Amino acid sequence: MSSVYPRRASPPVDALPLCIPADVENFVSHMKTTKSLPPITWNNLLSELNWWNVVFLGLTPLLGILGAYHTKLRWETALFSVFYYHLTGFGITAGYHRLWAHRSYNAGKLLQYFLAIAGAGGVQGTIKWWSRGHRAHHRYTDTELDPYNAGEGFWYSHIGWLLFRPRPKPGVADVNDLTKNEVVRWQQSNTRPFASTRSRTGSVSRRSTTGTGGEGYHNFHHQFPMDYRNGVKWYQYDPTKWFIWVCQQLGLASHLKVFPDNEVRKSQLTMQLKRLRETQESLAWPSDNNDLPVISWESFIEQSAKHPLILISGFIHDLASFIDDHPGGAHWIIKYIGKDATTAFFGGVYNHSNAAHNLLAMKRVGVLHGGFPQGVDDKVVPPSQRLKIARYAELAR
Numbered sequence: 001m002s003s004v005y006p007r008r009a010s011p012p013v014d015a016l017p018l019c020i021p022a023d024v025e026n027f028v029s030h031m032k033t034t035k036s037l038p039p040i041t042w043n044n045l046l047s048e049l050n051w052w053n054v055v056f057l058g059l060t061p062l063l064g065i066l067g068a069y070h071t072k073l074r075w076e077t078a079l080f081s082v083f084y085y086h087l088t089g090f091g092i093t094a095g096y097h098r099l100w101a102h103r104s105y106n107a108g109k110l111l112q113y114f115l116a117i118a119g120a121g122g123v124q125g126t127i128k129w130w131s132r133g134h135r136a137h138h139r140y141t142d143t144e145l146d147p148y149n150a151g152e153g154f155w156y157s158h159i160g161w162l163l164f165r166p167r168p169k170p171g172v173a174d175v176n177d178l179t180k181n182e183v184v185r186w187q188q189s190n191t192r193p194f195a196s197t198r199s200r201t202g203s204v205s206r207r208s209t210t211g212t213g214g215e216g217y218h219n220f221h222h223q224f225p226m227d228y229r230n231g232v233k234w235y236q237y238d239p240t241k242w243f244i245w246v247c248q249q250l251g252l253a254s255h256l257k258v259f260p261d262n263e264v265r266k267s268q269l270t271m272q273l274k275r276l277r278e279t280q281e282s283l284a285w286p287s288d289n290n291d292l293p294v295i296s297w298e299s300f301i302e303q304s305a306k307h308p309l310i311l312i313s314g315f316i317h318d319l320a321s322f323i324d325d326h327p328g329g330a331h332w333i334i335k336y337i338g339k340d341a342t343t344a345f346f347g348g349v350y351n352h353s354n355a356a357h358n359l360l361a362m363k364r365v366g367v368l369h370g371g372f373p374q375g376v377d378d379k380v381v382p383p384s385q386r387l388k389i390a391r392y393a394e395l396a397r
């Protein structure tokens with residue numbers, strides 16, 4: 001069975017232009033040569049509208065609603081509409097998006113013709129027009145060269161961009177491969193009168209996955225655009241991925257591209273660490289060693305007469321707010337006021353729990369001059385701080 005792209009074990013480097021960040025030189029020269037249309041205001045609103053799309057996008061749902069009120073629903077119709085929705089949906093998601101815009105797998109001619117016809121039924125324009133815009137979306141994500149720039153707001157990125165003439169034109173994107181493709185050309189020559197129409201799964205992150213053929217894992221897709229999956233786990237709701245996989249089993253598709261699991265997991269780890277870092281930052285931590293005043297032994301003794309100060313591991317702790325809450329009894333704390341309780345705290349009298357170590361560190365008010373242990377000592381670093389999330393710049397310090 002033939003396929004659009006020569007079969008290779010791995011894609012050549014020049015076949016991967018869509019996942020590289022926006023090329024600055026290209027971006028600038030494009031901005032210089034493209035005249036941007038004026039911003040939309042109340043005065044030019046009517047002249048800037050794409051009337052064909054306004055009528056089509058307005059009339060279709062209107063007819064649907066009217067029809068639903070005047071015609072009794074037959075179960076055959078309901079069943080057909082679900083079937084037709086998925087059929088045309090796969091044309092867009094498995095065809096326009098993952099096969100043609102991203103080349104995330106190879107499809108034989110039979111599957112290509114099927115997807116081209118089903119995709120045309122989705123009324124989202126031609127493969128070439130759609131893929132060109134979509135490649136620009138990935139290349140210039142959320143800039144004004146992104147045809148569905150999320151920076152313009154939710155409504156613009158979902159439907160507004162279809163209702164108005166594009167300003168500026170979408171950024172340059174290479175679609176030479178599609179121009180050469182027999183099936184793409186065939187579709188282009190047979191569906192010309194139909195330009196852009198239905199809203200697509202555009203540029204807003206974190207959307208629901210149901211009802212979009214599994215196109216909802218938008219963040220993953222932008223990180224790994226050539227992966228044939230959007231929901232990376234086999235069980236994640238992504239019917240398009242299952243559809244492509246079944247096509248492979250039937251011999252209709254091949255070379256399904258999958259990003260290395262190791263790299264996918266790295267991205268997942270980063271997200272988890274970010275969330276943990278937020279938790280870490282929401283908690284109160286002991287004062288930094290360098291921020292604590294250095295206190296002499298004499299001063300410590302002197303001030304202990306007025307405050308319940310106790311020395312442990314070179315740190316001076318003020319236990320005024322804790323004496324009565326001490327599980328072992330207030331008398332143990334009183335006994336060690338103005339004294340070094342390191343040995344007693346670390347098992348001499350009682351081997352305290354991790355939580356006790358953490359709480360003790362919160363009571364630090366000073367460092368004893370000459371009494372601070374060198375290096376990283378278990379007795380100095382509380383258990384809750386032995387493993388923590390640090391940014392790269394913080395590690396370098």
Ligand SMILES: [Zn+2]
Nearest residue numbers: 137202203222
């Ligand atoms: Zn996107």
Ligand SMILES: [Zn+2]
Nearest residue numbers: 134138221225
């Ligand atoms: Zn995409």
